[in-house]
Amino acid sequence: MKHLTVLDLKLEYRDFPATRDGLPTLVLLHEGLGCVTMWRDFPQKLAAATACRTVVYSRPGYGHSQAYDQPRTPRYMHHEGEVVLPAFLAVLGITRPVLVGHSDGGSIALICAGAHPEVPLAIAVMAPHEFVEEETLAGIRVAKEAWQTTDWSKKLARYHHDAPRVFADWNDTWLSPAFRDWNIESHLPTITCPVLALQGEDDEYATLRQIEVIAEKVPGTELHPLANCGHSPQRDQEAAVLAALSAFVSRVSGACR
Numbered sequence: 001m002k003h004l005t006v007l008d009l010k011l012e013y014r015d016f017p018a019t020r021d022g023l024p025t026l027v028l029l030h031e032g033l034g035c036v037t038m039w040r041d042f043p044q045k046l047a048a049a050t051a052c053r054t055v056v057y058s059r060p061g062y063g064h065s066q067a068y069d070q071p072r073t074p075r076y077m078h079h080e081g082e083v084v085l086p087a088f089l090a091v092l093g094i095t096r097p098v099l100v101g102h103s104d105g106g107s108i109a110l111i112c113a114g115a116h117p118e119v120p121l122a123i124a125v126m127a128p129h130e131f132v133e134e135e136t137l138a139g140i141r142v143a144k145e146a147w148q149t150t151d152w153s154k155k156l157a158r159y160h161h162d163a164p165r166v167f168a169d170w171n172d173t174w175l176s177p178a179f180r181d182w183n184i185e186s187h188l189p190t191i192t193c194p195v196l197a198l199q200g201e202d203d204e205y206a207t208l209r210q211i212e213v214i215a216e217k218v219p220g221t222e223l224h225p226l227a228n229c230g231h232s233p234q235r236d237q238e239a240a241v242l243a244a245l246s247a248f249v250s251r252v253s254g255a256c257r
Helices: 042-050 078-090 104-115 133-148 152-156 163-175 187-189 209-217 237-256
Strands: 002-006 009-014 026-029 054-057 098-102 121-126 195-200 222-226
Touching: 002 078, 009 042, 026 042, 026 078, 026 104, 042 054, 078 104, 098 104, 098 237, 104 121, 104 187, 121 237, 133 152, 133 163, 152 163, 152 209, 187 209, 195 209, 195 237, 209 222, 222 237
Parallel strands: 026 054, 026 098, 098 121, 121 195, 195 222
Antiparallel strands: 002 009, 009 054
C-alpha cells in the first residue's frame, strides 16, 4: 500500500502498472462502505484483463486514509467528484483516465464526468445512484438493523481505521430527511465521454431505473443489466463484469493512441 497527500489529507492507494503501452489508466472508486482492500483481488484481475495501469484508492475517512475533520453533508459525493477526485488525479499526473466506480463510487464518477467533461476518457459505473429510491432506503434500513444485531461491526473494523464512523456517515446520511431529495441527474446531460452502466437485476439497494436514466440523458450509453446479481456486480458476476469492462476499455482506448 502506498500513500500520498491530496488537499492536505493522506490517502492510501495501490497502483498496478500497465503491461502494454498506449492504454488509458483505470481509476477505481469504491462503494459507500468500501476501501482499497475491500475490492479484494478485483483490481489485479482487471489490470491483468485489460493490460492497463490500474489505480485504486480509499477516499478520506475510509480504510486507513485520513478523515475529514468536519461532519458529512448530503453533498459529500459532489465534493468527491468535483474536487477531490480531480485533485487526486493531478497529484499522480493521471490524464484522461477511465473511471470505474461502484455504488457511491459510480455516482462520484458521474458527477466528475458531468462537472469536468474534459477529465475522463470514459466511465464505467456499477450499481450507481442518481436519485434516492424507496428500495435504496429499505436496503439501508436493513443494513442498520444488521449493524446493530450482528458482528458486522467487527468484520468492517478489519478494513477501516474507524469503522463506526464509516458506517454512520453512510447510513445516517442516506436515511436523513435532508438527503431525501438528493439527485445528480442534472450532471448527466453534460457528460460527453462513453459510458458503460452495469447493474444487477436483483440489486437490493436500487431498481434498474438507476441505469436507465443514464441512457436517457447520455446518448450512446451502453447498458448492461446482469441476471443473478445483487448490488456488487464485481463479486456476484465477476467474470461477466471483467469481460464487459475489458471490451469497453478496448473500444475506448483508441482515443489514447
